[in-house]
Amino acid sequence: MSQITRIDTNARMSQVVIVNGIAHLAGQVGAEGGTVTEQTTEILEKIDALLAKAGTDNKRLITAQIWCANMAEDFEEMNAVWDAWVPDGFAPARWTGEAVLATPGYRVEIVVTAAV
Incomplete structure (x- = not known):
């Protein structure tokens, strides 16, 4: 049986679940109302912190x-922040789509998995 580790857990969800050496992060959003650049930057900072808690990066x-x-308005701006954050040669498999997010103030949400 695989050991499961949960990080930053509440009654609804865990921010990170680690199983079989893979860290699965919950979807991360930035502060409502910020620009796409501001939200994406904040999201990636949150992801960095959660990855560190999981022992990875x-x-x-x-x-x-x-x-x-x-997508028509936000894709290019989000990608500019994303591309600066992902280390050269370490890009993950990625998919991007358009969705109605939890509130109208959210412009971007990012979910990642990482090896521990």
């Missing part, structure tokens, strides 16, 4: 799932 990303509230 952004050089060990496996997958990334990115949701934009409006």
